[in-house]
Amino acid sequence: MIRGEVVHGAGRGRPLGFPTANLAVEDPAGLPGDGVYLGMFALDGGPAAPALVSIGANPTFGGEVRTVEAYVLDRDEDMYGRRAEVRLVTLIREQERFDSAEALVEAMASDERAARRLLTMGEDAEERGWRRFGPDSIERAMLLALSDELGVDLRPRSINLGDGTRLEIEGADENCGLLVQMVGNQGTFRSLHRNKVMADMFKLTWLRSSMFPESRILLCVSETVAQVFSPSGWTTRAARDLGIEVLLYTGDGKLQTVVGK
Numbered sequence: 001m002i003r004g005e006v007v008h009g010a011g012r013g014r015p016l017g018f019p020t021a022n023l024a025v026e027d028p029a030g031l032p033g034d035g036v037y038l039g040m041f042a043l044d045g046g047p048a049a050p051a052l053v054s055i056g057a058n059p060t061f062g063g064e065v066r067t068v069e070a071y072v073l074d075r076d077e078d079m080y081g082r083r084a085e086v087r088l089v090t091l092i093r094e095q096e097r098f099d100s101a102e103a104l105v106e107a108m109a110s111d112e113r114a115a116r117r118l119l120t121m122g123e124d125a126e127e128r129g130w131r132r133f134g135p136d137s138i139e140r141a142m143l144l145a146l147s148d149e150l151g152v153d154l155r156p157r158s159i160n161l162g163d164g165t166r167l168e169i170e171g172a173d174e175n176c177g178l179l180v181q182m183v184g185n186q187g188t189f190r191s192l193h194r195n196k197v198m199a200d201m202f203k204l205t206w207l208r209s210s211m212f213p214e215s216r217i218l219l220c221v222s223e224t225v226a227q228v229f230s231p232s233g234w235t236t237r238a239a240r241d242l243g244i245e246v247l248l249y250t251g252d253g254k255l256q257t258v259v260g261k
């Protein structure tokens, strides 16, 4: 773990489009080698968020002092003076001396894509996810209908939180800007359907607050399950208060809003 207060740097990050929190590292001797890493970044003991972490002297700008700086994904807040903790997950590449700031910015954009790919691990997980639904399953139909309706490419994804924790999300777009869970049971309404809805609402709100603060979260339900969301029911109010959208899948690719944004 790398710890240190967030201090001012050269003021170059934000104009480049990648603001970086510079750490006054408490134990410089314990630092790993120079490079660009995927890491998890937390402030004042709060929840950790994925970040790109650059360790090195910034040779592109002729720097001589080794710095540790973190560009936190999907965050925009003043971090100066706060205590940061960074856990490195994996090395993405070595530090390089680029010929121009533009070339560095291009590399940083590519680092960000690499980091997001690492976070939403690969094809295998996706294949497994689709298989879990079965070819004629209602979940598969729901996911395709949602992709169509919202104009995004939703797929099952496995998310790697970096500390060994992994979780499956039933539908997410490439950047996890949209996170979807589905409860597609049919037949008679039973209390277990309510429990599944609750578990999914918990999973979605937690994932948004700890990993993807900017994300839109959505629950898609069958007609049977939609009974959980009666107009006077507290679950309906909870979904609205927590910013969880609920859509009803009525079959044949059609969707209706039950709880809006």
Ligand SMILES: Cc1cc2nc3c(=O)[nH]c(=O)nc-3n(C[C@H](O)[C@H](O)[C@H](O)COP(=O)(O)O)c2cc1C
Pocket (backbone or CB within 6 Å): 008, 009, 010, 011, 012, 013, 014, 018, 019, 020, 021, 022, 036, 052, 053, 054, 057, 058, 059, 060, 061, 069, 070, 071, 094, 095, 096, 097, 098, 104, 107, 108, 111, 112
């Ligand atoms: C993802 C990422 C990759 C980086 N890679 C390099 C690099 O290869 N070479 C380099 O000179 N600086 C690299 N940097 C550091 C930038 O030069 C530095 O963040 C920028 O100059 C802003 O510095 P400041 O926060 O002190 O203003 C990288 C920074 C980030 C966030």
Ligand SMILES: Nc1ncnc2c1ncn2[C@@H]1O[C@H](COP(=O)(O)OP(=O)(O)O)[C@@H](O)[C@H]1O
Pocket (backbone or CB within 6 Å): 006, 007, 008, 009, 010, 011, 012, 013, 014, 015, 018, 019, 020, 021, 022, 070, 071, 072, 073, 074, 075, 076, 077, 078, 079, 080
């Ligand atoms: N997503 C983010 N990641 C890192 N820092 C951010 C982010 N959003 C806002 N900031 C703020 O911007 C500062 C970094 O901006 P930057 O232009 O790189 O200046 P400096 O050279 O002082 O680090 C951070 O210290 C933090 O207060």
